[in-house]
Amino acid sequence: MPKNHSESSFRPLALAVDVGGTKVEAALVDDEARVVPGTRHRAATGASNTAEGIADAVRRVIDETLASAPDGAPLVGAGVGSAGPISIERGTVSPLNLAAWRDFPLADLVRERSGVETVLRLDGLCILLAEHWAGSLQGYRTAMGMVVSTGIGGGLLVEGRLVGGRTGNAGHVGQIQLHTHEAEGKDLSVTLEGIAAGPRIVEWAQQQGWAGQTGEQLAASYRDGDPVAIAAVRRCARAIGEGIASVCALVDLEAVAIGGGFSRVTPDLFDLIRETVTDVAPLDTIPGVAIVPSALSDEGPLIGAAGLIHRAALLP
CATH class of the missing domain: 3.30.420.40 (ATPase, nucleotide binding domain)
Structure with missing residues (x-):
């Protein structure tokens, strides 16, 4: 051929x-x-x-x-x-x-x-780079890209520059804590990823009596009005909104673009995230941050990885 x-x-x-x-x-x-x-x-x-x-x-x-x-x-x-x-x-x-x-x-x-x-x-930095290069974050100078899937990753653009950090792990939004540890030492269950990643939300729904197995089945149950599925999606949105509000308080984001398989569980997810940010924002300047779906579908991670070569001038 x-x-x-x-x-x-x-x-x-x-x-x-x-x-x-x-x-x-x-x-x-x-x-x-x-x-x-x-x-x-x-x-x-x-x-x-x-x-x-x-x-x-x-x-x-x-x-x-x-x-x-x-x-x-x-x-x-x-x-x-x-x-x-x-x-x-x-x-x-x-x-x-x-x-x-x-x-x-x-x-x-x-x-x-x-x-x-x-x-x-970091894959989250690649997501951010892709959205800034060719997606939903074009034209912004301070923004975050997120992926919500098997895990939750993120990347930061601050004043027109990508942020890498001391080890290359800046923007790892999935690992910010949303709750206080109840036991000593490391506890990933209190992080944004530990609460809101696709597999964690499915596990939570199962613990509440939902009989499904996958994120796709959870999405179908949500469309059918299953109360546990609705509660699970709201739990996911609440955690993501809390995480975004925290990052906004730190770096005053203009916009957040979210991709990844679980971000498409329902179009309602984005409205629920925006509602949470408005509800929990610790500063009056935070509500109004643009929270938008990825414009690149599932090509975003690859476009962003290629951007490490083609857009190298933006790298820290």
Whole structure:
């Protein structure tokens, strides 16, 4: 089969890799934020997978993506977004939802497999970068991008610059605390992710007697008016709204763009989040922050990873 020779064939291309708790994806993306048709590939990761099994999945999608590249396409680098925490200094990742990977050298793996220079950043920063480059946050100078899915990630833009932080984990909004620890030590159940990520909301609904198993089934139950599903979605929205209000108090956000599979559980979710921000905001200046859906659907993480190469001037 002949390879695709679209307009993107003649523009600089970046290999984009997105690693999460459920899957890894790779694609080629041009310098106008377009995913090259036919180059997008995915493989399962999964919390029960082995370290080598996850690494093999990453290698496989890279190989498939590069094999599908248009003839003569100029590959200028590889951008990698990963669930965190990460270490920019060491190029390693320790995703909370992938227990088998602790200090895994992901940047080296991608560099060796692709043969091009590789830039690693937190997946939440990639979401923010994508929305600012080509999505719902164009034109804003202080904003946050969020993904609500298996986990909850985020990235920050402050006064026109992406925020990386000391270790590369700035913007990790899923790990902000919403409740006081009842026991000593680490307790992820009191974080935004521990409360509002898709699997946590499903678990909560099941504890209240809901008989379903997945986020998709919860969405269907919500549409059918199931009271437990409605309460579960409201619980999710409440936690997200509280988290956004807290970040607004810290950096005075203009806008927040939210993507990820669970963010699409119902269109009502965004109204409920806005209502919560208005209800709980500790400062009168916070209500009115724009809270909008991602404009990039499920391509956002890949576009953002490619932006690490194509929009490198914005990086901290």
